[in-house]
Amino acid sequence: MQRRDFFTSLTQSTNEKKQVLPRPPYFKEEESFTKCVECAGLCADICETKIIRIAEDKSPYLDFSKNGCTFCDECAKVCPEDVLKLEYKDIINVEIHIDPKKCMSWSKSICFSCKDPCLENAIEFAGMFYPEIVAERCTSCGFCIKYCPTEAIIVQPKKREENV
Numbered sequence: 050m051q052r053r054d055f056f057t058s059l060t061q062s063t064n065e066k067k068q069v070l071p072r073p074p075y076f077k078e079e080e081s082f083t084k085c086v087e088c089a090g091l092c093a094d095i096c097e098t099k100i101i102r103i104a105e106d107k108s109p110y111l112d113f114s115k116n117g118c119t120f121c122d123e124c125a126k127v128c129p130e131d132v133l134k135l136e137y138k139d140i141i142n143v144e145i146h147i148d149p150k151k152c153m154s155w156s157k158s159i160c161f162s163c164k165d166p167c168l169e170n171a172i173e174f175a176g177m178f179y180p181e182i183v184a185e186r187c188t189s190c191g192f193c194i195k196y197c198p199t200e201a202i203i204v205q206p207k208k209r210e211e212n213v
Contacts, residue, residue, distance in 0.1 A: 069206035070110035071143045071191070073101060074118065075125035075133035082108035084130040092124035092133060100191070109133075111141065113204065117166070117192030141189035143204045147172075147180055151201035154178045163193040163202060 069079075073092060076082070085108040092109045093101040098116040101109050101124060111118060118141060125133040147163070149155040157178055164172040164180065171186035172193065194202045 069142065070104065070108075071113065071141055071189070071204060073109055073111060073124045073133055074120060074139050074141045074188075075122075075128075075135065075137050076142075077134075077137045081132045082106070084132050085109065088128075088130055091127045091129065095123045095127045097121050097123060111191065113191030113194040115195055117190040117194070118188075120188070120190070140187075141191070142207050143189050144184070144207050145182055145187060145189050145191070145193070146203045146205065147182060148201045148203050149179075151199045152180065152197075153199055153201070154180050155201075160198070162196040162198055166192040166196050168192060 072079075072082070083106075086106070088107065090103045090107070090109070093103050098119055100111050100113060100116050100118060102112045104110055109124070120138070122135055122138070125135045125138070128134070147155075153160040153162075154174065155178065159177055161174075164174065168190065169186045169188055171183045171188075172180050173183055174180050189204075189207075191204070194204070
């Protein structure tokens with residue numbers, strides 16, 4: 050192994066540990082997913098849009114590549130470990146942004162592919178171009194992601210607000 054490869058592998062493993070998975074919108078603390086080891090993945094089986102996947106550590110995460118979350122509550126209702134509970138219902142734990150460098154509309158091509166499936170009308174355009182996601186309306190459901198022809202919609206970990 051070359052020295053460069055060694056340092057690259059160290060960086061990759063560190064980034065993988067810091068990665069925040071999009072989770073179903075019914076959990077209180079990320080640490081509670083350690084209880085999922087005992088579960089058979091019932092939340093993934095019952096998901097009506099089939100976006101819940103089970104990670105290697107047996108915890109559920111959302112895969113927006115084919116669909117989005119309807120907030121149907123079924124995954125929380127079926128959770129035997131009370132990791133997912135209706136009382137914890139919130140928006141999904143990620144932020145969704147549009148990358149202007151990849152977006153067709155930002156390149157002056159008419160495209161409303163992300164706006165049309167948005168259930169919350171959280172994507173606004175300045176005229177025919179320049180889409181922006183209105184954070185106050187976005188639930189991070191992910192429906193816009195699969196429709197973007199240039200993969201300009203980016204999912205990032207939500208920034209935690211710190212009390213000062």
